Amino acid sequence: MSKFEDRLWRDLVRRHGADLAEMTKPASKRARRARPRLLASTSVALAGVGTAAVLLLSAASSPPAFAVSRNSDGTYTVTLQKLAAVHGANARLASLGIRARLVVVTQGCTVKALPPAAVHAMALAQSMAGKEAPQVATARLDPRRIPPGQVQVIPAYKVAGTVHVDKAHLMQGQAPACFSTIVAPPCELRQMTVLRNGHLTRLTPAEAKKRAEQALATFRAAVSRGKNTSGDSGNVGNSGNSGSSGNSGSSGNSGNSGNSGTSTATQVPAPAATWTVGCYVHGNHPPVTPNSGNSGNSGTSGNS
Amino acid sequence: MMLGDSERGSATVSTGPSGSALAEFEQVYRHNIDVVMAYFARRCAEPQVVADLTSETFVRAAGAFGSFDPRRGTARAWLFGIAGHVFAGHCAQTANGRDAVARLAQRRPLDTDEIEELAAKIDAERAGRELIARCSQLPELERAAVELVDLAGLTPKEAATALGVSRVVLRKRLSRARARLRKEHQGDE
Numbered sequence: 001m002s003k004f005e006d007r008l009w010r011d012l013v014r015r016h017g018a019d020l021a022e023m024t025k026p027a028s029k030r031a032r033r034a035r036p037r038l039l040a041s042t043s044v045a046l047a048g049v050g051t052a053a054v055l056l057l058s059a060a061s062s063p064p065a066f067a068v069s070r071n072s073d074g075t076y077t078v079t080l081q082k083l084a085a086v087h088g089a090n091a092r093l094a095s096l097g098i099r100a101r102l103v104v105v106t107q108g109c110t111v112k113a114l115p116p117a118a119v120h121a122m123a124l125a126q127s128m129a130g131k132e133a134p135q136v137a138t139a140r141l142d143p144r145r146i147p148p149g150q151v152q153v154i155p156a157y158k159v160a161g162t163v164h165v166d167k168a169h170l171m172q173g174q175a176p177a178c179f180s181t182i183v184a185p186p187c188e189l190r191q192m193t194v195l196r197n198g199h200l201t202r203l204t205p206a207e208a209k210k211r212a213e214q215a216l217a218t219f220r221a222a223v224s225r226g227k228n229t230s231g232d233s234g235n236v237g238n239s240g241n242s243g244s245s246g247n248s249g250s251s252g253n254s255g256n257s258g259n260s261g262t263s264t265a266t267q268v269p270a271p272a273a274t275w276t277v278g279c280y281v282h283g284n285h286p287p288v289t290p291n292s293g294n295s296g297n298s299g300t301s302g303n304s
Numbered sequence: 305m306m307l308g309d310s311e312r313g314s315a316t317v318s319t320g321p322s323g324s325a326l327a328e329f330e331q332v333y334r335h336n337i338d339v340v341m342a343y344f345a346r347r348c349a350e351p352q353v354v355a356d357l358t359s360e361t362f363v364r365a366a367g368a369f370g371s372f373d374p375r376r377g378t379a380r381a382w383l384f385g386i387a388g389h390v391f392a393g394h395c396a397q398t399a400n401g402r403d404a405v406a407r408l409a410q411r412r413p414l415d416t417d418e419i420e421e422l423a424a425k426i427d428a429e430r431a432g433r434e435l436i437a438r439c440s441q442l443p444e445l446e447r448a449a450v451e452l453v454d455l456a457g458l459t460p461k462e463a464a465t466a467l468g469v470s471r472v473v474l475r476k477r478l479s480r481a482r483a484r485l486r487k488e489h490q491g492d493e
Contacts, residue, residue, distance in 0.1 A: 004418040005337050008359055012333070013326075016366035020326040065370070087367030177363075 015177075019084040068092045075142045078102065080165055083158050098143045099150070100168060101175035105157035137165040151175045329369050332379040333362060339380065339456055341425055343387055346432040346455065351422035355414055357394055361387045377465030384452060384466035438485065446481035449474055454482075 065085030069077045076098060078089055086102045093100050139154045146152050152168040153175045201208050337358070344357045364386050365372075372382055414422070432455045439447040445467065452463035464474035 002418075002421045004355060004414070004421050005341075007418070008337070008355075008362065009330070009333060011359070012329075012362055012366050015363065016329075016369075017326060020329050020366065020369060021324060085370065087369075088371045091368045091371055 019087070066092070068096065071140075074144060075140055076100075077138055077140050078154065078165070079136050079138045080156060080163050081136045083156060083163050086156055098141070099146050100141045100143065100152035100154065102139075102156045102165065103153045103175055103177075103179050105155050105179040137163045139165040139168060141168045146170065149173070153179075155179050325369055329366060332365070332369075332383070336380055336383050337362070340383055340387055341422075342429055342432070343384065343451075343456055344391065345422070345426045345429040346436055346451070347391060349426055349433075351419045351426065352414055353394075354422050354426060355418065357387075357390055361390045364390065378462050380458060381462035381465035384456065384458060384462070385468070388448070388466065438488070439481070442481050442484060443477075445469065445473075446477045446484075449478040450481045450485070453478055 065080070065082040066089040067077075067079040068089060069079070071077055076093075076096075078093070078100075080086065080089060080102065083104060086104050090101050093102075137156070141152055141154070147170070150170050150172055151174060153171050154168045155166040157164055203211060340361055341354060341358045344354045344361075348354050348357065361383065365383055368386075372379065376382075432451075435455065436447070436451060439450055442450070448467055449463055452458045452466060453460055458466065460474050460478065461471055463478075464471045467474065469477075
């Protein structure tokens with residue numbers, strides 16, 4: 001065997017050795033057991049019973065390690081029981097022409113970092129490890145909503161022996177071979193203002209108050225002109241605030257402004273306090289601050 | 305390039321009741337790496353591209369090994385099916401002006417020894433490349449049938465599996481392609 005062939009084999013073992021080692025049953029037996037399942041599900045589809053027709057069950061072991069099901073509304077449900085079945089599920093998705101792929105989150109992966117939103121899901125899964133963890137992980141995806149040139153990736157990982165999948169994320173081009181486990185961003189302390197509604201904003205308290213007053217003024221002007229109903233005025237408040245580049249704190253403020261158009265119209269949702277929160281590091285929490293339970297999480301999303 | 309019966313027979317995975325998938329896959333890899341590499345060496349003259357496409361084929365195969373069913377065909381036929389998809393993807397990416405090879409996650413630069421090995425492999429497949437070039441006027445299926453059976457050494461049954469057609473269709477197309485090539489060859493003389 002040549003040097004290239006040896007090196008390639010070592011690479012394969014490094015990347016897929018663990019998955020292959022988990023598949024202990026011979027392929028012929030796997031196929032034999034899977035056949036009745038496939039036939040059974042086909043007959044279900046033919047009979048039109050149920051809302052979802054299972055298109056394929058895994059040829060792995062019993063029970064099936066994955067399934068790709070088409071739902072009555074045109075969406076698909078991907079069910080995963082073993083992490084090793086990711087590739088089989090991906091092959092099935094590819095054969096169905098669905099531009100969505102399950103991507104395993106592994107330590108040491110240098111291909112792609114985990115999408116920020118998936119960090120939260122994984123942290124939650126770790127915090128809930130062993131507590132009502134589902135036996136199978138499911139993800140729902142809608143192929144019609146995948147724009148051309150993009151692919152939906154579904155991070156898949158194992159926590160405390162249980163497989164989890166996160167919701168799908170859109171990515172440009174091809175799906176990565178793997179996702180790295182969370183790499184903490186460089187810690188950057190930020191001044192964050194906590195609003196009364198619990199949202200965080202990077203605006204200073206004075207700026208936040210000014211922004212809220214502006215939104216309220218816009219709202220009042222709209223009401224006084226009688227152009228909008230009170231239901232619409234909430235939207236006006238939002239649009240007035242939309243110039244704040246999607247700052248969640250500001251939009252939270254506008255919601256309050258809308259409410260204030262009724263009995264509490266004179267109240268301006270001034271900031272309650274100014275806190276300093278740190279960047280979110282997986283497994284750790286931002287610096288402890290009063291009532292920082294929820295708002296700390298909001299700060300996480302702001303950072304990521 | 306034709307394979308002997310013993311070598312061809314060994315392409316089928318033997319699965320003992322207690323055999324692990326890793327051991328099975330290693331057997332598949334050892335018996336087929338050479339022919340898969342030759343398949344790409346007939347298509348690409350760049351050692352790095354041959355290496356990347358070969359790697360991509362086996363990485364995909366390792367990932368999908370759980371769904372491989374020996375009753376549907378041999379491991380070699382299954383691998384050539386994957387290799388065909390890998391090469392088609394490579395061509396599509398190249399046609400779009402994108403560096404298909406660079407996007408392969410498995411890419412790693414080759415060292416001097418490996419480049420020499422692959423260059424020798426590419427050189428050894430020169431005759432095969434010439435035949436493929438002569439087949440360029442043939443329909444795609446006929447061209448693929450000639451290559452898989454006459455160059456890669458697959459049985460017609462294996463080639464039919466790899467190409468996703470029935471054995472009857474494969475044999476007809478193969479026969480037609482050979483007749484055309486023979487006629488063309490006689491015309492040249």
